[in-house]
Amino acid sequence: MIEDVQDLSFTEKRKRFERKKLLVCIGKSFMAIPLSVCAMMLLALALNGNFLEAFDRANVVVTTCKFVIAAALMAILFAAIYHFTHEQNKSTEYYWIACIAVVASVVASLIGIKYCNIYVIHVTLAELIVIELVDRRSAALSLVVSGLMVVVIYLGNPAYDIGVIISAIICNSISGIIINFLVHRHYSRFKFLLMTFIVPFTVLPLVEMFTFIEGDLDMTILWNTIGSYGANVVSGILFMPIVAILESVFNIPDDFRLSELCNLSNPLLKRLASEAPGTFNHSLVVGTLAEACASAIGENPNMARCAAYYHDIGKLKAPTYFSENQSTYNPHDELIPEVSVSMITSHTLFGEILAKQNRLPSEIVDICRQHHGTSTVGYFYRKALALKEDGDLAVNKYTYAGPKPQTKVAAIIMVADTIEAAMRAYMPDTREEYEARINKLVDEKIAMRQFDECPITMNDISVIKNTIIEVLPSIHHKRVDYDKRKEPATEENKNS
Numbered sequence: 064m065i066e067d068v069q070d071l072s073f074t075e076k077r078k079r080f081e082r083k084k085l086l087v088c089i090g091k092s093f094m095a096i097p098l099s100v101c102a103m104m105l106l107a108l109a110l111n112g113n114f115l116e117a118f119d120r121a122n123v124v125v126t127t128c129k130f131v132i133a134a135a136l137m138a139i140l141f142a143a144i145y146h147f148t149h150e151q152n153k154s155t156e157y158y159w160i161a162c163i164a165v166v167a168s169v170v171a172s173l174i175g176i177k178y179c180n181i182y183v184i185h186v187t188l189a190e191l192i193v194i195e196l197v198d199r200r201s202a203a204l205s206l207v208v209s210g211l212m213v214v215v216i217y218l219g220n221p222a223y224d225i226g227v228i229i230s231a232i233i234c235n236s237i238s239g240i241i242i243n244f245l246v247h248r249h250y251s252r253f254k255f256l257l258m259t260f261i262v263p264f265t266v267l268p269l270v271e272m273f274t275f276i277e278g279d280l281d282m283t284i285l286w287n288t289i290g291s292y293g294a295n296v297v298s299g300i301l302f303m304p305i306v307a308i309l310e311s312v313f314n315i316p317d318d319f320r321l322s323e324l325c326n327l328s329n330p331l332l333k334r335l336a337s338e339a340p341g342t343f344n345h346s347l348v349v350g351t352l353a354e355a356c357a358s359a360i361g362e363n364p365n366m367a368r369c370a371a372y373y374h375d376i377g378k379l380k381a382p383t384y385f386s387e388n389q390s391t392y393n394p395h396d397e398l399i400p401e402v403s404v405s406m407i408t409s410h411t412l413f414g415e416i417l418a419k420q421n422r423l424p425s426e427i428v429d430i431c432r433q434h435h436g437t438s439t440v441g442y443f444y445r446k447a448l449a450l451k452e453d454g455d456l457a458v459n460k461y462t463y464a465g466p467k468p469q470t471k472v473a474a475i476i477m478v479a480d481t482i483e484a485a486m487r488a489y490m491p492d493t494r495e496e497y498e499a500r501i502n503k504l505v506d507e508k509i510a511m512r513q514f515d516e517c518p519i520t521m522n523d524i525s526v527i528k529n530t531i532i533e534v535l536p537s538i539h540h541k542r543v544d545y546d547k548r549k550e551p552a553t554e555e556n557k558n559s
């Protein structure tokens with residue numbers, strides 16, 4: 064929220080809302096810990112062939128301790144995810160994804176150790192999944208938790224040398240940490256895969272040194288080296304289908320999915336282009352502005368572009384009621400202002416419904432609903448006011464239903480949308496006039512307290528404004544009218 068305009072009661076309400084959200088989040092994702100830990104530990108016991116033995120009188124305490132430690136490690140990962148994703152739109156799916164990533168990584172490691180080589184430990188798998196679907200810091204911790212889970216499972220097992228397992232986890236973790244530094248979320252699937260083929264080479268000398276220290280001087284060095292490299296490469300290959308399944312099941316807007324949604328051949332965008340071409344062009348321009356603004360304030364530019372493309376899909380219900388899709392006929396000429404305004408404002412609600420029907424990510428569904436906040440539809444309010452004889456008219460019947468933007472990206476869409484629509488109607492000729500108009504539009508939104516419910520600062524708004532001031536003229540650039548040029552038309556400039 065903007066520090067300058069927030070009041071105490073609002074801050075208190077916000078804190079209560081956050082606490083309630085946290086409790087709901089914990090409630091919804093709490094079962095992920097016992098379910099994932101039980102599944103993982105039971106599978107580990109079955110794979111190691113000591114399932115029944117683990118629960119006999121002599122071993123039941125040790126087995127229980129292992130379950131408790133595994134649950135504690137998972138709880139630490141949960142706390143870290145909550146802390147690291149605090150500023151984002153918190154989602155219970157993140158916790159389930161982290162659990163699934165750790166379980167997949169540990170199970171793959173158990174299979175690798177049992178059937179291939181002790182260095183076949185897939186800690187990188189958990190990290191890659193969490194990098195792509197949650198965030199990088201949570202990913203680093205999920206790598207550590209996966210490694211510790213493997214240690215807990217093999218601790219006290221006389222068939223395996225725990226020292227060698229720890230050495231293998233260290234080597235493969237270093238490879239994972241390097242990948243975490245090099246690969247960022249905006250990489251393509253191919254670059255992710257390429258990185259998992261190249262980076263593991265860097266830790267091979269370390270694998271050889273560890274094996275040498277452990278006293279194995281024969282072919283073990285070669286097998287351990289191949290095992291460590293193979294584990295990281297297989298993690299990169301397994302990561303692709305697992306992420307594709309998880310992003311579809313949990314409807315997660317990772318960059319792969321966002322770029323698919325931004326593809327203009329997407330059915331909903333194709334429908335927008337054919338049924339509401341004016342809205343479609345407006346959405347593309349808002350997308351360019353929003354992407355630049357998101358980059359400027361450190362938000363996800365792909366999310367901003369994608370949200371901008373879909374923010375006005377609600378206009379598909381009645382495209383001709385919106386000025387950008389009108390040519391000569393204006394249906395509002397035949398309607399009273401009350402009906403006109405309800406037609407206009409309902410596009411946020413219909414957009415939300417359409418977005419849900421098309422299984423768009425929840426962040427985009429929310430932006431369809433929030434991008435006008437509780438702003439007033441000024442034109443129809445003034446029209447209705449002019450028709451009233453007593454000059455008294457409640458403004459709340461001429462405002463959008465809200466809610467106000469809840470995230471920084473939603474606020475960016477609101478600002479970019481407002482400015483683009485206003486500049487499409489009238490683009491000032493001078494730079495001073497142009498800047499003054501943008502400042503006025505944003506100041507109006509601040510005065511209407513539209514940014515009170517999202518964590519955006521005055522500095523962010525200033526950066527967003529300046530970015531739009533720089534980017535918009537290049538989009539609304541006017542071409543030279545060659546027919547009106549004073550020079551005589553030559554063959555050369557005719558063809559240019």
Ligand SMILES: [Fe+2]
Pocket residue numbers: 374375410434435
């Ligand atoms: Fe809109």
Ligand SMILES: [Fe+2]
Pocket residue numbers: 345349374375480
């Ligand atoms: Fe719009």
